Amino acid sequence: MKGLNVNEIDETKESMLMGSKRINLNYYPKCPNPELTVGVGRHSDVSTLKVLLQDDIGGLYVRNTETMKWIHVPPISGSLVINVGDALQIMSNGKYKSVEHRVVANGSSNRVSVPIFVNPRPSDVIGPLPEVVQSGEKLVYKNVLYKDYVMHFFRKAHDGKATVEFAKASF
Ligand SMILES: O=C(O)CCC(=O)C(=O)O
Numbered sequence: 440m441k442g443l444n445v446n447e448i449d450e451t452k453e454s455m456l457m458g459s460k461r462i463n464l465n466y467y468p469k470c471p472n473p474e475l476t477v478g479v480g481r482h483s484d485v486s487t488l489k490v491l492l493q494d495d496i497g498g499l500y501v502r503n504t505e506t507m508k509w510i511h512v513p514p515i516s517g518s519l520v521i522n523v524g525d526a527l528q529i530m531s532n533g534k535y536k537s538v539e540h541r542v543v544a545n546g547s548s549n550r551v552s553v554p555i556f557v558n559p560r561p562s563d564v565i566g567p568l569p570e571v572v573q574s575g576e577k578l579v580y581k582n583v584l585y586k587d588y589v590m591h592f593f594r595k596a597h598d599g600k601a602t603v604e605f606a607k608a609s610f
Pocket residue numbers: 463465479484491498499540542552554
């Protein structure tokens with residue numbers, strides 16, 4: 440938060456940054472032809488942050504934004520993978536970028552993943568934090584009701600980093 444000029448987290452900010460949590464339970468049965476199927480299609484998470492305890496199976500890929508190449512996250516059992524999500528991209532006015540990722544099933548093992556999503560509350564209106572834009576920088580994102588943002592994400596198929604366009608400022 441220091442990198443965003445935020446030195447104090449009051450109740451409103453606490454709610455916007457971490458007012459609700461969600462846990463997903465993902466099961467990827469072993470798949471004889473992983474290249475012919477989709478584990479989880481490419482997307483960014485709608486959360487502020489996501490925390491995922493790793494096992495030794497692997498299958499999570501993240502996208503390098505410069506080369507656009509997919510990088511396999513090395514499965515280090517017991518380590519935590521922490522992803523920036525769209526809510527933090529919006530609140531940081533684009534300084535922190537949510538990571539595009541996808542999941543490929545494994546050819547020889549079943550895999551279970553249990554990501555923990557730390558989110559704003561559904562009733563929070565999120566937008567670039569005042570501390571981030573106090574120097575007068577251009578607003579890249581507008582204020583959106585977080586519930587509307589999440590509904591927009593779930594109404595469509597996964598489509599990479601397109602969800603965050605919903606919160607793009609249009610002026
Ligand atoms: O299973 C994984 O490694 C990640 C799953 C995921 O991206 C998600 O649940 O949003």
